[in-house]
Amino acid sequence: MIRFHNTLSGKVEAFEPVAPGLVKLYTCGPTVYDFPHIGNWRAYVFEDLLKRFLIFSGYKVTHVMNLTDVDDKTIRGAKAKGVGLEEYTRPFIEAFKKDLETLNILPADHYPRATGHIQEMVDIIKVLLEKGFAYKKDGSIYFAIAKFPAYGRLSKFNLEDLRPGSRGDADEYEKESVHDFALWKAPKEGEPVWETEIGPGRPGWHIECSAMSSKYLGRTFDIHCGGVDNIFPHHENEIAQSEAASGVKFVNFWLHCHHLVVDGEKMAKSKGNFYTLEDILSKGYDPREVRFLLLSTHYRKMLNFTFEALEQAKAARQRIGNFLGELKDVTNGTAETAEVLPLIETAREGFVTGLEDDLNISESMAVIFSLIKSLNPLLSRGEVSKSAAQKVLDLFSSLDEVLAIKPSPIRSASGKIAALTGVSATGAVGTVVKKQPSDMPNRLDSEIQERIEARQKARADKDFALADAIRKELLAEGILLEDTKDSVRWKKIVLPRT
RNA sequence: GGCGCGGUACCCAAGCGGCUAAGGGAGAGGUCUGCAAAACCUUUAUUCGUCGGUUCGAGUCCGACCCGCGCCUCCA
Numbered sequence: 001m002i003r004f005h006n007t008l009s010g011k012v013e014a015f016e017p018v019a020p021g022l023v024k025l026y027t028c029g030p031t032v033y034d035f036p037h038i039g040n041w042r043a044y045v046f047e048d049l050l051k052r053f054l055i056f057s058g059y060k061v062t063h064v065m066n067l068t069d070v071d072d073k074t075i076r077g078a079k080a081k082g083v084g085l086e087e088y089t090r091p092f093i094e095a096f097k098k099d100l101e102t103l104n105i106l107p108a109d110h111y112p113r114a115t116g117h118i119q120e121m122v123d124i125i126k127v128l129l130e131k132g133f134a135y136k137k138d139g140s141i142y143f144a145i146a147k148f149p150a151y152g153r154l155s156k157f158n159l160e161d162l163r164p165g166s167r168g169d170a171d172e173y174e175k176e177s178v179h180d181f182a183l184w185k186a187p188k189e190g191e192p193v194w195e196t197e198i199g200p201g202r203p204g205w206h207i208e209c210s211a212m213s214s215k216y217l218g219r220t221f222d223i224h225c226g227g228v229d230n231i232f233p234h235h236e237n238e239i240a241q242s243e244a245a246s247g248v249k250f251v252n253f254w255l256h257c258h259h260l261v262v263d264g265e266k267m268a269k270s271k272g273n274f275y276t277l278e279d280i281l282s283k284g285y286d287p288r289e290v291r292f293l294l295l296s297t298h299y300r301k302m303l304n305f306t307f308e309a310l311e312q313a314k315a316a317r318q319r320i321g322n323f324l325g326e327l328k329d330v331t332n333g334t335a336e337t338a339e340v341l342p343l344i345e346t347a348r349e350g351f352v353t354g355l356e357d358d359l360n361i362s363e364s365m366a367v368i369f370s371l372i373k374s375l376n377p378l379l380s381r382g383e384v385s386k387s388a389a390q391k392v393l394d395l396f397s398s399l400d401e402v403l404a405i406k407p408s409p410i411r412s413a414s415g416k417i418a419a420l421t422g423v424s425a426t427g428a429v430g431t432v433v434k435k436q437p438s439d440m441p442n443r444l445d446s447e448i449q450e451r452i453e454a455r456q457k458a459r460a461d462k463d464f465a466l467a468d469a470i471r472k473e474l475l476a477e478g479i480l481l482e483d484t485k486d487s488v489r490w491k492k493i494v495l496p497r498t
Numbered sequence: 499g500g501c502g503c504g505g506u507a508c509c510c511a512a513g514c515g516g517c518u519a520a521g522g523g524a525g526a527g528g529u530c531u532g533c534a535a536a537a538c539c540u541u542u543a544u545u546c547g548u549c550g551g552u553u554c555g556a557g558u559c560c561g562a563c564c565c566g567c568g569c570c571u572c573c574a
Contacts, residue, residue, distance in 0.1 A: 010502095027574095028574070029574095030574080031573085036574090037574090039573090039574060040573095040574050041574085042574070044573035044574080046574090047574095071572090072567075072572075073572070073573095109566080120529080125511080138572080155501080155502095155570085156501055156502075157500080157501065157569090157570065158501090159501080160500085178571090179571080181571070205571090205572095209527050225574095226574065227570080227573075227574030228502090228503090228568070228569075228574080229569070229572095229573050229574065230573080230574070231569075232501095232569065232570065233570090234571090234573090237571090256574090257574070258503080258568080258574095259567090259568070259573095259574075260574085261567080261568095262566080264566080265567095266568075266573095267574095296510085296511085296522085297510085297511075298511090298512085300503085301503085301504080301511090302504075302567070302568080304510085304541095306509095306510095308509070308510085308523090308524095309509085309510065309523095311523080311524095312509075312522070312523040312524080313510090313522090313523090314523095315523055315524085316510095316521095316523065317520080318536095319522080319523095322536060322537075322574060323537095325536090326536085326537075354512095354564045360512075362511055362512045362513090362520085362521070362522095363513085363520080363521085364510060365511095365521065365522075366511090366512065366520050366521035366522080367513095367520095367521085368521090369520095369521055369522065370520085370521070373512090373521090374574095376537065376538070377537090377538060377539085379538095380530095380536095380537050380538050381538085459532080462532075464532055464533065467532090467533090468532095468533070468534080471533095471534080471535095480535075481529075481534090481535080482534085482535045482536055483533090483534080483535080483536095484531095484536080484537095485530085485531090488534080489535090491536095
């Protein structure tokens, strides 16, 4: 049984989708006015973990992520550059999608854009006007919070608790109440304008999510995610709009992830203390290491991003990679499948149990490392049979459907397939490399292979100065060599970009 | 002011009423090794922000206090 913390109730609840076996998921996507930073990626990686675990658990998931391409900031940015909205937002959308791929985040089924759904927003606003939840004022249309008694249920705010904001549009538009929010904004000089049945203007901030979620997922759907900072006002307002218009419950489960901070300080574009994914990759980190770090702290806990933490994540992930490398190199051993199978089953169950408990990733990771800990001694004594090793590899492949942190081709600065980490092959000392597993996805080019063999020859000749020189040389080229009892293992590593 | 989150070893981080307080990183000693790396073995919290209380029993529940942080119409 899967349980999630529901912001609506403030409790961990048993998860049950509206339609058995099918989960309808809406996650708040980026406002495409700038390049995303790793704080944003923390949220998207969390959502990816959620989605992957649901799929792993047998659900079919329909996932919608919006792209907000019209709002105050995109308009301001486009204006400053003297280009249209479409032209202004395009590079940010492209960068976003590239990073999604780099971080191994499963694509959503739909990426609706606000500018492509003006009619759907207008339709909802029309209903809200008809039902009396919205009113017009000087060409703008506002939602009257006073008409919606459940307002504040998600954020646990009472209207009286709210301090009237000193920012935003409070001075620019006349509202009946300071807390009322704009559904539709009257035309302004220099802003894009849509001519619609409710008059000319452009949408307010929140209405797009109500319109696009209901279009693709229906009036009531299962899970809506976002960062904690979206709880109020964004999600609160979405609920008000959607439920006032539809008359039915908007979302059953609200899952919010906590912020990522940098060196203990909140990371925000407005503070300028943010890193983009590219900033980190350029320091020589593998995207999977970044993903591992973002993944490894429970989503409702604040994650303090430091390079020390990233180094720790890198080391932890390497431990897994080394373990898998050892398994792949197993040729024979005495510990048969029957001996290893119970360990595998225990690990699988523990992993699932952890994630079922509101995505308790720490428990799941601990289970994985416990398995490694119990198998490594057998492995180092050569007691694991080929078939048992394969069973363990199969388990990791299966679990990686959820974690997606195993090695795989990564992007280099030039955008080409550059390297693989943690993959190994063996060859006999002082002779030619005699083993090249056919399933090995990443072969050495022959020139490098020759140099490895040359080093093996030098070692056999006790010319250790030469052997060490070659090893050092290869390392500088991203090939790490490890001598084992009767072979040499190589690993491609990611080097910092210059 | 209102609402909310967190303080567990050198660092990260589970556990939330009951076996000797998971797991990862880092450090120290050892095994293996030409060396290095990896791996393995040993080791690192009589104690869970502080002080009281409840209980046969408390990081775990209650109260107060001390720190750090978030939200209260830009924000993932």
